[in-house]
Amino acid sequence: MSKLRLKISMSLDGFVAGPEQSVDNPLGIGGMRLHEWVFPLRAWRAMHGMQGGEVNESNAVVEESLVNIGATVMGRNMFGGHPGPWDPKKPWNGWWGANPPFHHPVFVLTHHRRDPLELEGGTTFYFITDGIEAALAQARAAARQKDVSLAGGAKAAQQYLKAGLVDEMDIHLAPTLLGDGERLFEGTGDDLHGLELMRTIAAANVTHLKFARR
Amino acid sequence: MSKLRLKISMSLDGFVAGPEQSVDNPLGIGGMRLHEWVFPLRAWRAMHGMQGGEVNESNAVVEESLVNIGATVMGRNMFGGHPGPWDPKKPWNGWWGANPPFHHPVFVLTHHRRDPLELEGGTTFYFITDGIEAALAQARAAARQKDVSLAGGAKAAQQYLKAGLVDEMDIHLAPTLLGDGERLFEGTGDDLHGLELMRTIAAANVTHLKFARR
Numbered sequence: 423m424s425k426l427r428l429k430i431s432m433s434l435d436g437f438v439a440g441p442e443q444s445v446d447n448p449l450g451i452g453g454m455r456l457h458e459w460v461f462p463l464r465a466w467r468a469m470h471g472m473q474g475g476e477v478n479e480s481n482a483v484v485e486e487s488l489v490n491i492g493a494t495v496m497g498r499n500m501f502g503g504h505p506g507p508w509d510p511k512k513p514w515n516g517w518w519g520a521n522p523p524f525h526h527p528v529f530v531l532t533h534h535r536r537d538p539l540e541l542e543g544g545t546t547f548y549f550i551t552d553g554i555e556a557a558l559a560q561a562r563a564a565a566r567q568k569d570v571s572l573a574g575g576a577k578a579a580q581q582y583l584k585a586g587l588v589d590e591m592d593i594h595l596a597p598t599l600l601g602d603g604e605r606l607f608e609g610t611g612d613d614l615h616g617l618e619l620m621r622t623i624a625a626a627n628v629t630h631l632k633f634a635r636r
Numbered sequence: 637m638s639k640l641r642l643k644i645s646m647s648l649d650g651f652v653a654g655p656e657q658s659v660d661n662p663l664g665i666g667g668m669r670l671h672e673w674v675f676p677l678r679a680w681r682a683m684h685g686m687q688g689g690e691v692n693e694s695n696a697v698v699e700e701s702l703v704n705i706g707a708t709v710m711g712r713n714m715f716g717g718h719p720g721p722w723d724p725k726k727p728w729n730g731w732w733g734a735n736p737p738f739h740h741p742v743f744v745l746t747h748h749r750r751d752p753l754e755l756e757g758g759t760t761f762y763f764i765t766d767g768i769e770a771a772l773a774q775a776r777a778a779a780r781q782k783d784v785s786l787a788g789g790a791k792a793a794q795q796y797l798k799a800g801l802v803d804e805m806d807i808h809l810a811p812t813l814l815g816d817g818e819r820l821f822e823g824t825g826d827d828l829h830g831l832e833l834m835r836t837i838a839a840a841n842v843t844h845l846k847f848a849r850r
Contacts, residue, residue: 434807434845435821436650452826593648595809597833597847601826607649612666612815619811622838629836629843631648633811 424562425589426495428572428579429487431456431628432593436607437600438576448502448517452600459596459628460484469523479623483630487592492565494524495557497578498532501547508536508549515539516547527564529557531578554581576604583607586615591633638776639803640709642786642793643701645670645842646807650821651814652790662716662731666814673810673842674698683737693837697844701806706779708738709771711792712746715761722750722763729753730761741778743771745792768795790818797821800829805847 432438433456440450449456460466464475465484475481498505503514516522521542528547536549550557561570572582582588593606616635623630646652647670654664663670674680678689679698689695712719717728730736735756742761750763764771775784786796796802807820831847838844 435819435824595845597845599821599824599826599828601821601824605649607813607815610649610813610815612813614813619841619843622836622843624836624838627833629833629845631809631811631843 424492424565424567425569426558426572426582426587427487427491427569427590427592428574428582428588429592430574430579430594430606431460431596432606433596433598433600435599435601436605437603438574438579438606440600440603443499443604445503450600450603452598453603455598455600456594456596459594459625471521478625480625480628480630483592483594483623487571490568491526491571492568493526493561494528494571494573495554495561495578495582496528496530496573497575498530499577500573500575501530501532507534513539515541518545521545527561528573529561529564531557531581554578554585554587558582558587576606576608579606580608580610583610583615586613588615588617589635591617593631593633595629595631597627597629638706638779638781639783640772640786640796640801641701641705641783641804641806642788642796642802643806644788644793644808644820645674645810646820647810647812647814649813649815650819651817652788652793652820654814654817657713657818659717664814664817666812667817669812669814670808670810673808673839685735692839694839694842694844697806697808697837701785704782705740705785706782707740707775708742708785708787709768709775709792709796710742710744710787711789712744713791714787714789715744715746721748727753729755732759735759741775742787743775743778745771745795768792768799768801772796772801790820790822793820794822794824797824797829800827802829802831803849805831807845807847809843809845811841811843 440453443450462476463481465481467475522545525544530549532549539547617633620634621632654667657664676690677695679695681689736759739758746763753761830849834848835846
C-alpha cells in the first residue's frame with residue numbers, strides 16, 4: 423500500500439513557519455531558522471543540483487525521506503504566489519525555478535482551477551480543487567505503487583493529520599523558538615490516529631522524530 | 637554560581653498540562669500522558685518511597701536532574717488547591733502528603749501571604765509574594781551554593797524563561813498530542829536567551845532535550 427509520508431521542520435514551540443509570510447519571505451519571520459540544519463547536507467545540495475556537502479546522521483535521514491517517493495502533495499500556500507484565483511497574466515510557477523527538485527508529479531491543493539504546469543526534469547504541477555482525499559487519490563495513482571510525500575505547509579498537513587490519512591511523519595525539531603507563526607498542531611486535536619514514535623535521531627542542531635503505525 | 641534548572645514534560649504539540657485543570661485532575665485532561673514515561677523509573681519510585689523500578693537511559697536523566705539541587709521554585713498553580721487567598725479553615729498543603737519528595741526548601745510564587753509550611757523530611761514551603769526575582773534570590777540563598785530547581789507549572793516557567801533567568805532546561809518530550817491546555821512556550825517570544833541544545837537522549841517513549849548556555 424502506498425503510504426502518505428509527511429516530513430516537516432518544526433520549532434521547539436511548534437511552529438512550521440514564522441509570522442508574516444509573503445512572496446519576499448515565504449517562510450515568515452525567523453522561518454529560515456527551521457531549515458538551517460538541512461542546507462549543508464549532501465542530500466539536500468544534490469536535490470538542488472549542487473555538489474558536495476556534509477554526510478552525517480541528518481543526511482541519512484534526508485536520503486531516507488527521498489526513497490520510494492512517486493508523487494508529492496502540497497498546499498497552495500506552499501506552492502506560493504498570491505491568494506485567490508490564478509492570474510494568467512502573471513503566472514506564478516512555484517518557488518523552484520524551471521527545474522524543480524521534485525522530478526515527479528506534484529498535486530497542489532487549491533480552490534481555483536488551473537491547467538497542469540509542466541516544468542523541466544519530470545515535475546508537473548496539477549491543481550486539485552476537489553479536496554484532500556481527491557488529491558491523495560490522484561497522487562497515489564500517479565505514484566504507481568510508490569509512496570506520496572506530503573510536503574506541507576501547515577494547513578495542508580493539519581487537514582491530512584486530522585483526517586487520519588498520514589501514515590508516516592518525520593518531524594525535524596529545530597531547537598529554536600519562533601514565538602509566532604503557523605503551528606503544525608493547531609486544530610488537530612489530541613489524536614495521532616495510531617502514529618507512534620518509532621525512532622529518534624539526535625544531531626547537534628536538530629532532532630529527527632519518526633512516527634509511524636506499528 | 638547557583639543555576640536555575642527547569643525540568644518539565646511537554647507534549648509534541650507543546651502542552652505541559654491538559655485543559656480543565658482541577659483539584660481532582662491537577663494535570664488537566666490527558667495531562668497524565670505527559671508523565672507516563674517517568675512512573676516506572678527507579679529514580680522516580682525512590683523519590684516517592686518505593687523500591688524497584690526500571691533502570692534505563694531515562695532513569696539516568698532523572699537521576700542527573702536531582703543532583704546538586706538545594707531548593708525548588710514553583711508556581712501557585714503547581715502547588716495547587718484553590719485560587720485566591722489561602723483559607724486557614726481548609727489549609728491546602730500541596731499534592732504530596734505529609735512527607736513531600738523535595739526534602740529541601742520550596743518557594744511558591746503567590747499573590748497571597750501565608751506563613752511557611754513545614755512538613756516532614758526536610759520540606760518547608762515558603763510563600764513568596766514579591767515576584768519571581770525575589771523568589772529566586774531566596775531560593776538561591778536557601779540552596780547554599782547548590783542549584784535551584786524550577787518545577788513549573790507553565791506560567792511560572794514562562795515568566796522565568798521570558799526574563800532570561802533559566803540557566804538549564806530539560807524538556808521531556810512525550811510523543812503524544814493533548815490538543816489543548818497550557819503551552820510551555822506561550823508569550824515567551826522567539827528568544828531562548830542563549831540556551832542551546834546541548835544533548836538529546838532518545839528513549840522509546842520520550843525524548844530528553846537538554847538546553848544550557850555554552
